[in-house]
Amino acid sequence: MRFFIGILGGLRETYANRHEPERLHVLAYIYWYIVLSITALVILASLSYGLWQISSALTVSSQGDISALPKNGVSTLKQNTLESTIDGFRERQAHFDFLKSNPPRLSDPSR
Numbered sequence: 323m324r325f326f327i328g329i330l331g332g333l334r335e336t337y338a339n340r341h342e343p344e345r346l347h348v349l350a351y352i353y354w355y356i357v358l359s360i361t362a363l364v365i366l367a368s369l370s371y372g373l374w375q376i377s378s379a380l381t382v383s384s385q386g387d388i389s390a391l392p393k394n395g396v397s398t399l400k401q402n403t404l405e406s407t408i409d410g411f412r413e414r415q416a417h418f419d420f421l422k423s424n425p426p427r428l429s430d431p432s433r
């Protein structure tokens with residue numbers, strides 16, 4: 323207990339006489355190590371949080387729900403669903419080509 327009282331008394335005296343260069347050096351030294359410690363804690367916390375997120379993602383992916391997969395491992399495609407998807411892409415391509423060749427006429431808002 324006397325040790326901490328001695329340290330705190332020294333810090334109190336140093337802070338009270340902070341205008342002196344010798345005391346300012348001590349305060350700068352303490353400040354530097356406080357900033358360095360906080361930075362190290364932030365880095366360690368971010369690394370541990372990242373490792374925790376990676377490990378949780380790996381455990382979820384390794385314990386994934388495999389009941390939705392087909393028995394032979396290959397999913398079957400339905401012909402009508404595939405055709406409707408391809409037709410949708412063709413319609414979008416045609417709409418894009420139309421807009422590319424016929425851009426909309428917009429007035430200049432600055433005039």
